[in-house]
Amino acid sequence: MKKYQVIYKDLEKAIHSKEYQVGDFLPTEQELVETFQVSRDTIRKALALLVEEGLVKKIHGSGSQVISQEQVNFPVSYLTSYQELIEQQGIKSQTNVISLDKIIVDTNLSEKTGFSKSQQVWRLIRQRVVDGCASVVDIDYLDARLMPQLNRSIAENSIYDYLENQLHLSISHAFKEITIDNITEQDKILIDIGKDHHVVCIRSKVYLDNGNQFQFTESRHKLEKFKFVDYAKRHH
Template identity: 45%
Template sequence: MNKYEMIAQDLEKMIMDGVYQEDELLPSENELVTRYKVSRSTVRQALKTLEENGWIQRKHGLGSIVIARDRLNFPITGLTSYKELQHYLGFDSLTEVVTFEKRIVDSSLAELTHFPQGVPVLHILRRRKIDGEFIVLDRDYLLYAYAEGLSKSQAADSIYDYLENERHLEIAYAQKEITIDFINEHDRQWLELATGDRHIVSVKSHVFLSDNTLFQYTESRHQVDKFSFTELARRQKR
């Protein structure tokens, strides 16, 4: 991991932990240079990363301001785990693991996940309860070579916590697709939907390590009327 990425992650964690509150200024570039013992260009790259991921707004002559929580909602950009998002946004949630099994990738699963046929994966299906209702359904396929050793209780807590802190993997980026889908039989089985509900928000992600290895395919399905998905868009002059 590059130095600027480590700094960005450290500052992001402090924002999530409330060390820096919404609408509050982060330390100046000079203070960050001194604190992390790095160059100014490294600090600027870290702040650029935070800005691109929707955590701060940099204003010339003023500094880096933490963006208000209520403007984040469920961000599209960035790669934040559900547990981290829950902690940052401050909502109560319960996770139930309903499927936890080893599978071999067949032709249909290979088409969906982009994993080669014949490789083993860990298949995990979790549903999330928020405000007393199960309204999120997460399905994950992880290459078994990386997920071996993950327990069901760890999957209920945080898969990324295990992968990063115990397996020491560097999770780098994801390719995401967001669509409005018709509700399927699994949605009906595991989510608490109203009788008249017909649609659901689907967020599909192919997730890569820092060496560009695809190691995870995930689909999160959310009740349409419960979430707002946001992205901080910036104008690029051409």
């Protein structure tokens, strides 16, 4: 691990363990330079990570102030898979693979997903049951060339894990949008929808390091099961 990452983790831990309270100032950059015996630039990189995370705010001329001791989670904004989120938060959950088939992208689907026309893709529909309640339906389209061997067993676990650890493909970035959509017939069947007429819909186009899109996901959430937490800085 890089020096600035070590220092970042060190300071993060000190904040989480309440060694610094909200409102307290961290040591000055000069003091941290001496403590950790590194250059000021390295200290500043570590502090930048704390600022990005929303734990610390820098005040020009004064110092670095702690503004939160809690982990702020980014269920959507960060590119984390459902499986990873569930593990991280220790929620009991089950994934049911509803269907898995290979299809050819037509004009409509190309428009919607961002894949090229006549490309072969897997279409995967999964139901997520959280605490006994069918809460989420994920409809995935995945580039079939990259994963010829996809099967139900992989789909039941984490596709990201399969991609990164088995196929050694590297996921880079995604563009996402959240809207509130009317429910479909499929939603009625696969989500414990009650009398709602809407779902929260997160659509993502996900890209690999080489710049190719490999996934389009439509993730449809039961209204009550959706929560998004964010930290924002003012840009002057």
